[in-house]
Amino acid sequence: AAEAKMKVAMITSESGLGDKSFNDMMNEGMKKAQADLGIEFNVIQPRSISEFQSTLARAAGQGFDFIVGSSFDMIKPMQAVAKAFPNQKFGLVDVGPDPIAPNVVSSVTKDWEGSFLVGAIAAKTTKTGTIGFVGGKDIPIIHRFYIGYYYGAKMADPKVNVLESYSGTFTDPAAGKEYTLGLINQKSDINFAVAGATSAGVIDAAKSTKTFAIGVDSDQNYLAPGFVLTSMMKRVDTQAYDMIKSVSDGSFKGGTVLYYGLKEGGVAAAMDEYNKGLISDAVLKQVDELKAKVISGEIVVPNYFDLAPGQKEMGTPPMATPPSVADKK
Amino acid sequence: MTDALVSLRGIVKHFGELVAIHDATLDIKPGEVHALVGENGAGKSTLMNILYGLLPPTSGAVVLRGKPVSFGGPAEAIAAGIGMVHQHFKLAPSFTVAENIILGAEPALSGGRLDLRTAERDTGDLSQRFGLDLDPRAIVSTLPVGLRQRVEILKALYRQAEILILDEPTAVLTPQETAELFITMRSLAKSGRSVVFITHKLREVLAVSDRISVMRQGRIVSTLDNSEVTADQIASLMVGRTVLLRVAKTEAKPRGGPTLEISNLSVSGDRGTPAVEDLSLTVRPGEIVGLAGVQGNGQDELVESIAGIRRSTAGRIAICGTVPTVGDPVASRRAGLAYVPADRAHVGLSLQSSIWENMAVGHLSAFRKGPFLAAAAARRRCRELIKRFDIRGAGEMTPAGALSGGNQQKVQLARELTRDARLIIAEQPSQGVDIGAIESIHRLLVAMRDEGRAVFVISADLDELMSLCDRLLVIYRGRIVGDIAAADADVEEIGRLMGGSNTDDQAPTRQEAHA
Amino acid sequence: MTDRAAPRPHPVLPRLLRAVGPPLFALVVSFGLGGLLMAVLGKNPFTVYAVLLVGSLSGWPNLAVTLQLTTPLIFTGLAVAIAFRSGIWNIGVEGQMLMGALAAGIVGYAAPLPDWAMVPACLLAALAGGAAWAAIPALLRAYIGVNELVLCLMLNPIALLLTGYVSARVLKAPGPTNKLPDVVDAARLANFSLYSQLNTGIFIALACCALMALFNNGTVRGFEWKLIGLNARFANYGGIRVRRNVIGVMLVSGAIGGLAGAEQVLGVYGAFYDNFSPGYGFDGIAVAMLANSSPIGVLFSAFLFGALNSGSSVLQMELGISKYLVQVLQFIVVLILAARFTFSWRGWRRPLVASAPAVTLPMTLPAEQGTTEA
Amino acid sequence: MLSDIAFSSIRIATPLVFAALGGLYTFQAGILNIALDGFMIVAAFAAVGAAFATGSLTMGVLAGVLASMALAAVLALFNLRFRAHIFIAGIAVTFLAYGLTALLLKAIFDQDGVFASAAIPVFPALRIPGLADLPVLGPLLSGHTLLVYVAYLAVPVVAWTLYRTRWGLRVRMIGEAEDAALAAGVNVDAIKLQTMVISGFFCGLGGAYLSLGYVSLFAKQMTDERGLIALAAIFFAKGRPVATTLVALMFGVATALAVRLPQITGTAPQLLQIIPYAATILALVIVGIRANRSSTQNGWRFDT
């Protein structure tokens, strides 16, 4: 195109780039858009939630064609700013189902469906009958992964034992490794890492104990070829990309909410040369059946946010809620 | 002078706008004990700090063995054979005597290993050679002041000092300790070394020195041979007028019940060992009571517990009839105590604070307007006290640390003696104070007595005690072993009591010291 | 009497230079170094500094952001300064801020009070919360003699974990984030502009500075607290109740730290959020030290930090510069400002004879305070 | 279970021990060195970088140690030459280090938070022949990586340098009575500089252990304030090498417990993660009460 390049501002959550999670994935989407659509973009990393609104407002004043952010905590600030700049187009990825504002397009990632998938894979692959989960902080988003993982595992093998733990940090790989080794010491041989930079330690633990880790958000199989069973990819990059595309080709519709689940290919279990052969074809086949059922709606994977406090069972087909959920909510 | 070992030529030293040393010229001959005397703030310490390389002179030259030198720091001065023992000791208290002595010149085995055995042997030998016996393994903090000073001296000798500077070494020594120090100084001189000896006690000057230099207002006003002067002459050279070397005072007329009454007091020292045991004493209004004793016999602990700085373990202290809470300085003060501590650097003053701030403490209630501090009033009062107590080389805004030793002492005295307190406790009141000032301090204490206050003086200086006090108490191993009316007190007896009855030490005379 | 040389009154200019010179010099040097770094990273220092300056100061939006980011640092800086001035190593302000914030957050949504009483109640709660958390090291230090620095190092993470627990498991508001329910509108501190959450809290901060300056220099307690910092033994000897006063210092310090939390909760977030602080408490230490523990100085150094942080996001927006470059620049400035350039590059040697120190901070290790007599 | 806890306690404590040993020297010399984290983070980065580039662990560790020592020298320069207060200079240097490593991570490896690669060599677990076969101790003491043994074997060495060498005597005396050392003609600044650089050395090993021994990757701010914990341990033990190491180990044990308890107790992680800090405070209080009994000072303890 001859006219001036489209300018996009990407605003990270307070955890910023390098979280090996939605911030980095969004960044990937930006790069893709830069390559395919020839846009320009700047990444802005606020130091804390308290800087979201000012950052959004200043960005809106800078004449960007599109401003995209992520994180639930950005909803309120973006509503305020979007109201003040009705002509500015905004996007917010990886949030809830409620529309945000007439000039904001938002997206929901059904990461619980992806977690379901890798949970099933883990349950089918484990030798010890015990699998683990290493979360970063003890926060709802992470619980959402856990519930999906748990549901998938139990669906695949009701007898499988699922261990849950939280390292309390998104930035300390050593801690991640320590917690993982703790799980491995309790017979878990596959551990799902949902802990930002801490995940790297989980994978490192798998490497040093010859067990498996499951990566998250981006394809982390390459980090330890042969020891990362798979990665639950959360295609935040496509979300950001799609939004930018809609702006550039004029199909942008504010106030809409886009969904990215198994059906839409918004979440997936990464398969590449690094984990070739780690998962048996038999397992893959069974997992594909489960996947089909989810897509067809026969299985409704529970979203942690929809569970009522103390809810006894979850989803269809019904399954007992793990004890840890009830007291957490 | 060609035969001088070291000479200071036309030294000038400015501190900001203040001229501390004014074209001072001084020659030190080999093998002599050279006394340096002068009023507080005359510049003695500063001049010696310059010789020792601690301070750079503003102008002037230091000539060592005929060659002009300029020291970048003590290290260079030490290397050139100059050693100095400061007014405040510079020792590491929790280390042994040997470790302190060898610091900076440690004997070592291969691989930088510390050779403590050699160190202890050498320091042992050294102390024997100069008759300063000391246990090389003793921890410094357990030693009485006199012995700590020996450590300082040995530090210098260990580094082969040819010139030894002693800045007011006797200020806190007992007569016995002083006598021993003098013998050491003489033997050093005999061995060809030179000793510069700063003091305010003229009797000591005459007792030990060969030549005497008098400083006044930053100048060396004259240098004389010991044989050709008397104490009074030196005094008038220093102060520029004649001074009374003995206190003029009338008979004491104690009246009324005791102001300070201590019964069966026990206090333990820093390491939990008993320092004061079952001690009882009284001080009545209108009398000056002196406490004599060899340093480290419980004086400090006794006084600290009266002042509420230290907890007593048993017994009763009553000030003006009221019994202040144990270990509460405010309570003791409220009961009517004024207290001049010996350790002015750490307890009696805040060296970083200005003089007016130092003087306001303990009088805060007087300068209190509701929650506010009437600083202007406090400064005004401070200016008055600076005049009244003749505190030199400073305004009320000067940090106390910039004052000369004696003037720091005057700041403490001014603050405490002007509290309207019924009981005045003075530890080493004339420590580092020049004779002119001593005279006025003593006069002040006597006046306090005559106003009917009770005065309790703790001093290592028997002469001072005997001339100032009406009654003398002798403390030994935390107990009062003697209670003598000053009138019929006799040095020998007191000395014996201080030493636990079996010593026969006494204040030195010229002959002894030279023998 | 040592006579004085003829008093030569200093002409104004040199004196001015002596006052303004060093900090100015420091800024120049540090920005020089930063510039070098940028050149290495292929950015034009001059544009960067221009953007930084504009982005933090010019125009209400930018200024508003700067002031928003300055406000919490005034509180925390002040809190640290109060303690340092009395020789107390309260580096636990981060934790005290969290506790104050939690208290304000709870009262702010739960207290059944008339509207007019909400804000005062929250502020009081924050004061209490901060003071209470500071009371732990204060009492342990005063009565058991445990080193307060170590205590603070331990208590900060504990505070973070405790508040995290409360906001995740005990009083969690429904929803995707670990936070308490929003405080009622009556408890909010009014915001001024869409561009920032700058709020009336800044006036509270300024008031605190003014009060503290008055307290330090005008009151007897302020005098006593300074003295305790300079020589605690002397203060104790002089009839100042050291133990009582030190506890007081810590409580006041903690309370002001708590206010920092209240300002964030009531003015910025509108609720207590888990882990909301990007480290205001630690920045506060640097702020206080740059200010040499003077309340007015805190205003300036807090503003310097606020400006750099606010300029940071504009730099990222306009030049795509990483926030870490700005962080590096920021602490080069701190480092250089902290240095006391003698301007005489010959003298490796320290002043050997003690003269009044230029810094009123705990210069010795806490472990060594007042244990230097020979 | 127990032996597993003991084993991982040793591992967890290792970076703390390294940092603490470094901090010991400066502490003994009377320097409040708050920059241990800064030293470690640059070391962790340099170590990974060099190990990745050369494929050699030796080069990695070497690079880490040198980077850390260089930063230490900078801190010393500002503190000793430019008379910046050690505490603020330390804070500044630490945040500088965090920022710089993050910048370089992007500039060199084009990574924002984590750099991990199969090309980074890994320290192998060592099976110590004699040790491994011991009945109870074997499983805990054998099978660690090299640097773990270096850390604990360094403790007696550190103690020796501080208490048995001429240099150590000077260090300790400076810490207690700087003016005495000055008056004795000791070059105080030189020795302080040396202690600072040595703490750089040990923190360098600590950082290298974090990024090459504990895990084999670099993540920004991966030291996670271990330096502060180490500092606390030093103060706790009043700078005595063995005692300091024991405090670090205690912290390690408490952490190991906190990691394993959730599956057993099901308690909220936040509460369990408090354990190490709370345990430290508890221990401090117990020690403090003991010390208080012996003190004869009135009210305020000036000396802690």
Ligand SMILES: Nc1ncnc2c1ncn2[C@@H]1O[C@H](COP(=O)(O)OP(=O)(O)OP(=O)(O)O)[C@@H](O)[C@H]1O
């Ligand atoms: N560091 C300093 N800063 C400013 N003035 C100083 C400093 N040191 C000494 N002075 C001043 O220099 C003068 C000489 O001080 P000095 O200590 O040499 O006196 P002195 O003869 O030793 O007195 P004293 O007998 O009391 O010890 C005094 O007026 C003192 O106030």
Ligand SMILES: Nc1ncnc2c1ncn2[C@@H]1O[C@H](COP(=O)(O)OP(=O)(O)OP(=O)(O)O)[C@@H](O)[C@H]1O
């Ligand atoms: N010489 C004295 N005789 C009797 N009472 C005194 C004397 N000096 C001070 N006081 C009283 O003792 C109390 C403590 O005196 P000081 O001025 O040292 O402390 P303050 O600062 O006024 O009070 P606080 O120490 O409680 O803040 C004051 O209330 C004062 O009225």
Ligand SMILES: [Mg+2]
């Ligand atoms: Mg003197």
Ligand SMILES: [Mg+2]
């Ligand atoms: Mg008072």
